[in-house]
Amino acid sequence: MASDRIYGEIPGYPPGSTFKNRDELAGSGVHRPNQAGICGGKDGAESIVVSGGYVDDEDYGTEVVYTGQGGNDPATKRQIADQQLTRGNLGLARSQIDGNPVRVVRGAGGDPKYSPKFGLRYDGLFRVVDHWRDTGKDGFQIWRYRLVTLDNADPPPVVPGAAGEPAARTEATIQRLVRSTAVANRVKRLHGYQCQACGIQLATPAGPYAEAAHIRALGKPHNGPDVASNVLCLCPNDHLLFDTGAIYVDADGAVRQSGTAAELGELRLVAGHLVDWAQLAYHREHHKP
Amino acid sequence: MASDRIYGEIPGYPPGSTFKNRDELAGSGVHRPNQAGICGGKDGAESIVVSGGYVDDEDYGTEVVYTGQGGNDPATKRQIADQQLTRGNLGLARSQIDGNPVRVVRGAGGDPKYSPKFGLRYDGLFRVVDHWRDTGKDGFQIWRYRLVTLDNADPPPVVPGAAGEPAARTEATIQRLVRSTAVANRVKRLHGYQCQACGIQLATPAGPYAEAAHIRALGKPHNGPDVASNVLCLCPNDHLLFDTGAIYVDADGAVRQSGTAAELGELRLVAGHLVDWAQLAYHREHHKP
Numbered sequence: 001m002a003s004d005r006i007y008g009e010i011p012g013y014p015p016g017s018t019f020k021n022r023d024e025l026a027g028s029g030v031h032r033p034n035q036a037g038i039c040g041g042k043d044g045a046e047s048i049v050v051s052g053g054y055v056d057d058e059d060y061g062t063e064v065v066y067t068g069q070g071g072n073d074p075a076t077k078r079q080i081a082d083q084q085l086t087r088g089n090l091g092l093a094r095s096q097i098d099g100n101p102v103r104v105v106r107g108a109g110g111d112p113k114y115s116p117k118f119g120l121r122y123d124g125l126f127r128v129v130d131h132w133r134d135t136g137k138d139g140f141q142i143w144r145y146r147l148v149t150l151d152n153a154d155p156p157p158v159v160p161g162a163a164g165e166p167a168a169r170t171e172a173t174i175q176r177l178v179r180s181t182a183v184a185n186r187v188k189r190l191h192g193y194q195c196q197a198c199g200i201q202l203a204t205p206a207g208p209y210a211e212a213a214h215i216r217a218l219g220k221p222h223n224g225p226d227v228a229s230n231v232l233c234l235c236p237n238d239h240l241l242f243d244t245g246a247i248y249v250d251a252d253g254a255v256r257q258s259g260t261a262a263e264l265g266e267l268r269l270v271a272g273h274l275v276d277w278a279q280l281a282y283h284r285e286h287h288k289p
Numbered sequence: 290m291a292s293d294r295i296y297g298e299i300p301g302y303p304p305g306s307t308f309k310n311r312d313e314l315a316g317s318g319v320h321r322p323n324q325a326g327i328c329g330g331k332d333g334a335e336s337i338v339v340s341g342g343y344v345d346d347e348d349y350g351t352e353v354v355y356t357g358q359g360g361n362d363p364a365t366k367r368q369i370a371d372q373q374l375t376r377g378n379l380g381l382a383r384s385q386i387d388g389n390p391v392r393v394v395r396g397a398g399g400d401p402k403y404s405p406k407f408g409l410r411y412d413g414l415f416r417v418v419d420h421w422r423d424t425g426k427d428g429f430q431i432w433r434y435r436l437v438t439l440d441n442a443d444p445p446p447v448v449p450g451a452a453g454e455p456a457a458r459t460e461a462t463i464q465r466l467v468r469s470t471a472v473a474n475r476v477k478r479l480h481g482y483q484c485q486a487c488g489i490q491l492a493t494p495a496g497p498y499a500e501a502a503h504i505r506a507l508g509k510p511h512n513g514p515d516v517a518s519n520v521l522c523l524c525p526n527d528h529l530l531f532d533t534g535a536i537y538v539d540a541d542g543a544v545r546q547s548g549t550a551a552e553l554g555e556l557r558l559v560a561g562h563l564v565d566w567a568q569l570a571y572h573r574e575h576h577k578p
Contacts, residue, residue: 058510065510079493085578097533130506132534202526204533205547205578217419220345221354221433235492236525244386244493245421254308258494286421289374289494 005046005251006127007100008178014199015124018116019105025049030122031105038069040091042207044100048092048147051107053077056136056144059111061150064104064126067136068092069141079138083203089143093206096128098188100181101150125150131206150177180226182214187231187273195235197247197255202235213239215279222286229276232267245287249280258288294335296389297414297467299392304413307405308394309544314338319411320394327358328455329380331496332388334417337381337436338395338409342366342488345433353393353415356425357381357432366425372493378432383496385417387477389470390439399525414439420495441464469515473501476520476562484524485557486536486544491524498511502528504568521556538569547577 010029017080018026026034031047035038037054039047050057054067055077064068068089071081083089095102115121126147136142193208194201202209213234216224224230234242241247246263250256255264269275298304299318308314315323320336324330326343328336339346342453343356344366357378360370372378373463384391404410414434425431482497483490491498502523513519523531530536536553539545544553558564 060509063509071308093533097529116320132511133578146510200526202530202535204530204535206533209529209533220349220352221435222421236529240386240498240525241491241493244382244495244498246491246493286423289422 005040005044007044007046007095008175009103013122015122017122019122021118021119022049024158025105025120030103036069036088038088038091040088040095042087042090042094044094044098045088045091045102046095046100047103047105049105049107050110051115051120052109052111054136054142055079055138056109056134056142059106061114061115062149064147066092066147068145071140071142075148078220079136079140079142082141083143085133090206092128092145093131094144096131096145097204097206097209098181098185100185101127101178102147104147104149107259135192138271153268167288176226180218183226183228183231187212187228188233190270190273191268192231194233194268196232197234197238197242198265199268200235206289211236211239213242215276216282222282226281229274230279232275242283243287244284245289248284248288249283251277251281294329294333294496295460296333296335296384296470297464298392302411304411306411308411309410311338312395314409319392325358325377327377327379327380329384329497331376331379331383333383333387334355334377334380334395334531335384335389336392338394338396339399340400340409341400342425343425343431344368345423345431346393346399348403350403351438353436355381355434355436356379357434360429360431361391368425368429368431371430372432373554374422374432379495381434382420382432384527385420385434386493386495386498387470387474389466389474391436392530393436399449412438419521436441465515472515472517472520474499476517477522479559479562480522481559484527485521486523486527486531486553488554488557489524490565499523502531504565505571512569513568513571518563519568521564522562531572532553533574537577538575539573540566540570 013028013030020240022034025031031039037049038045056067058065068083070081071079073080103127104123105120106115106123108116108118126149128145129148130146134142134144188210193210210233213232214224215230216222218224247256249267253267255267302317306532311323314320320328320338326338327334345356346468347354350404357372360368361368362374393415394411395404397405397407415438417434418437419435423431423433434477477499482499499522503513504519505511507513535547538556542556544556
């Protein structure tokens with residue numbers, strides 16, 4: 001399934017696009033299942049529908065507190081059993097730790113303040129910022145997710161020629177974000193989420209976790225390219241140490257500590273992920289004190 | 290010096306405040322030194338003046354690429370020696386890894402597009418997002434910093450009663466940010482930047498690094514308090530594991546792995562930092578799968 005997922009916007013369907021019913025929505029590709037509220041699995045979730053199907057949902061417009069799937073009676077919309085961190089529920093947790101955007105569709109039946117009167121409406125990309133277990137209003141265990149609109153996302157780095165332009169949401173920003181997470185996800189998968197510096201693989205209930213560290217930073221003035229060869233798969237600790245120049249990769253491939261030059265090990269390499277040694281030299285030149 | 294630093298805005302001097310000269314500026318407390326461009330030391334930097342004193346400065350309005358101090362001839366403004374990562378230069382790097390805001394003052398003499406025609410103007414809080422070593426236009430080693438305005442900061446979590454309000458910059462937002470980093474900094478200092486879960490202390494060229502992890506998250510719906518007893522000092526890896534519920538602190542004070550319940554060690558405690566055990570119970574209840 002991993003390769004079938006489409007994160008980000010679907011061409012031809014900008015935010016505000018409306019759909020008569022779930023069939024028309026499914027046909028557009030914006031949210032593919034005909035019934036399920038979450039389009040996702042253990043590799044991640046790409047879209048959700050918020051339509052008042054769960055009593056514990058909360059809608060604040062730019063933020064949504066969303067209930068996971070399962071354990072509810074579609075007829076009464078009440079919870080009748082505990083939810084598990086599996087399938088779509090696991091997918092939303094995975095999208096949180098991968099930083100993948102989730103398409104949010106609102107349907108009639110949701111909070112009247114933010115929902116369409118009829119049919120369904122695509123409301124843009126959100127990111128999952130939190131997930132947790134709770135006891136729902138009906139007394140059963142539910143999984144909950146806080147999603148925040150990407151309209152408030154950090155502006156992208158200033159690019160040459162664009163200095164001083166306002167950091168408004170643009171198609172280009174969203175496309176850049178999605179392209180960037182696609183590169184990051186590919187590198188992390190190739191390494192099995194194992195840190196290239198220390199070898200640790202952090203295990204979380206949502207699956208293994210690692211970070212994609214740009215060797216030469218994006219944006220002015222470094223202008224590093226957003227390609228796999230300019231990315232390392234690192235654990236958060238080594239990401240911090242690498243970015244601050246506390247560790248670096250030497251010309252012989254050794255990971256060394258700045259100051260002492262002590263060798264901490266070899267940079268781990270895997271087939272399919274070519275690392276650009278010129279960018280590692282740039283990092284040494286600019287970040288090693 | 291650490292206890293003397295004032296991060297954030299100075300009461301009575303909102304962004305846009307103007308000053309006739311450096312003496313008037315120093316008297317206000319917005320930027321205390323009479324000559325130096327950076328007010329800071331190894332514990333952090335609180336303010337800078339951007340006034341065209343260094344040939345390598347770049348001003349993009351909402352972003353500034355700032356040159357560290359030292360090695361230049363005030364008469365010609367040219368670099369005549371290498372800069373070191375010490376004093377104010379170290380302070381700006383430290384403010385980056387601590388997440389402390391920096392007051393930015395622009396003076397006549399800076400880029401005419403963004404600078405006042407006469408005197409000096411306080412232009413608000415920026416955060417340091419990057420620092421690196423470079424060879425300046427005059428051929429000497431300089432330290433460079435990228436600062437980005439906090440006007441584009443992530444909006445704070447939605448608070449009860451404020452649902453749906455726009456996430457515009459407000460005094461309250463800034464005050465909350467500064468109060469929050471003050472709590473975080475205090476906890477990290479008490480622990481000597483040592484992780485309470487695994488004991489590691491990450492050493493960087495800007496000094497030791499740790500993160501302040503809220504046990505019960507701030508904002509809706511958790512509404513955890515932003516106080517030291519609701520904060521743990523963790524390394525980035527354990528912060529991620531804690532937030533995803535991969536590890537938790539049990540009622541007996543043991544740090545355990547979710548799923549296996551294997552004990553990873555005791556939660557490290559120090560005098561002066563009381564941890565709220567009720568919040569640890571809340572974390573177990575809501576984040577352990």
